[in-house]
Amino acid sequence: MFTWLFFVAIAFAFLDWASTWKGWKIRLYIAKPATLLFLIFWTIQVTRWQGGMVWFGIALIFSLLGDIVLLLNPRYFLAGVGAFFFAHVAYLIGFNQHPAPLSVGLMILAVLVGVSSARVFRVLKPGLMKVPRGKRFLTAVFIYGATLTLMLLSTLITLFRADWMVAPAVFAASGGILFYISDTLLGYDRFVHKIKHGQSYVHLTYHVGQIGLITGAMLYHLK
Secondary structure, eight states: OOOHHHHHHHHHHHHHHHHHHHTOHHHHHHHHHHHHHHHHHHHHHHHTTOTTHHHHHHHHHHHHHHHHHHHHOGGGHHHHHHHHHHHHHHHHHHHTSSOOOOOHHHHHHHHHHHHHHHHHHHHHHHHHTTSTTHHHHHHHHHHHHHHHHHHHHHHHHGGGOTTSOHHHHHHHHHHHHHHHHHHHHHHHHHHTOOOTTHHHHHHHHHHHHHHHHHHHHHHHHHO
16 A cells, blocks of 8 residues: 555655755755645555545645645735635545434534634634734634634544544544644744744644545545
């Protein structure tokens, strides 16, 4: 399953992390999109995007578009958010092609995830309101955050689903958590307080999160 394309993606991810840490802009412009591009090639090589895997492929394509847009210019931040919004919608569809039955445990999990996201949004809100057209910007980020939260919840639910084996569920849930952490760090670093080497931590958690999500989905669909 882990072919040479996967290891090329990993190599570019390491180059991306080093580039953000060292401030190598040209290498960053190459490494960040290349990481997602080779993850896309890897998923096509292994699964051909057959059946439900097509939604995870679409999620990677929108993630690649988001990466490119966010690299171009800070003024395109909302466009990048829009691309990742559609990536999370695709992930949502992918993880919920066979919805999990409702239970008390899942409802408690949903409440915990929702409360956590509400706390994050409350921390980010003052900084978001300071940007031009703050209310419009705040609304867009709120919608994105709600979608991200639902994506996270969908990955965590796989841990309790009978049709998901342990390994795929752990990969998927870990990927969802890391993606959520990455976006939280990005928001805090951009709108609340600058974190030393913050972008390095954002990219690290983002890439490992994407790899976890995709690996979990591939293991599930290839079983």
